[in-house]
Amino acid sequence: MSKIDDILSRYREGSHENLIPILQDVQEAEGYLSESAIISIGSFLRMSTTKIYGLATFYDRFRFIPSGKVHLRICNGTTCFINGSAAVVTAIRETLGIEPGQTTRDGRFSYELTACQGGCNEGPVVWAGEKYHTHLHPDDIPEMISKLKALADLK
Numbered sequence: 001m002s003k004i005d006d007i008l009s010r011y012r013e014g015s016h017e018n019l020i021p022i023l024q025d026v027q028e029a030e031g032y033l034s035e036s037a038i039i040s041i042g043s044f045l046r047m048s049t050t051k052i053y054g055l056a057t058f059y060d061r062f063r064f065i066p067s068g069k070v071h072l073r074i075c076n077g078t079t080c081f082i083n084g085s086a087a088v089v090t091a092i093r094e095t096l097g098i099e100p101g102q103t104t105r106d107g108r109f110s111y112e113l114t115a116c117q118g119g120c121n122e123g124p125v126v127w128a129g130e131k132y133h134t135h136l137h138p139d140d141i142p143e144m145i146s147k148l149k150a151l152a153d154l155k
């Protein structure tokens, strides 16, 4: 049984109200919503893929392309924002040359903006490479990305 079939088996066929939970489960399992996953979900729920895409794109949290080898989760919560996260986001966007939800052409990086990650006293906070990067300043970003690049190349 494929991962998608396994997820769908937990839900009632044809129940449109399960769309969002199913999309969440699939994204958690696969890292993104592939075209084939959307087709399977549409067939299971008896919904058109156009309608599913339409609803899914309404939510920022869904991705339609695979994440990079290193995925950065940048805190966009209030305290991190007050502590300068907007400038950190700008530095990351300029260094990587992509917007949130996109993946670099070389497949190394992707990033998203998140709600509070629970480390407000240490903000701005970014979770990447299986650890928290704290008290970030825009000037720290080139070195952080360079170290994460080495990590991505090991994957």
Ligand code: FES
Binding pocket: 075, 076, 077, 078, 079, 080, 081, 115, 116, 117, 118, 119, 120, 121, 123, 124, 125
């Ligand atoms: S607001 Fe960023 S960790 Fe809480």
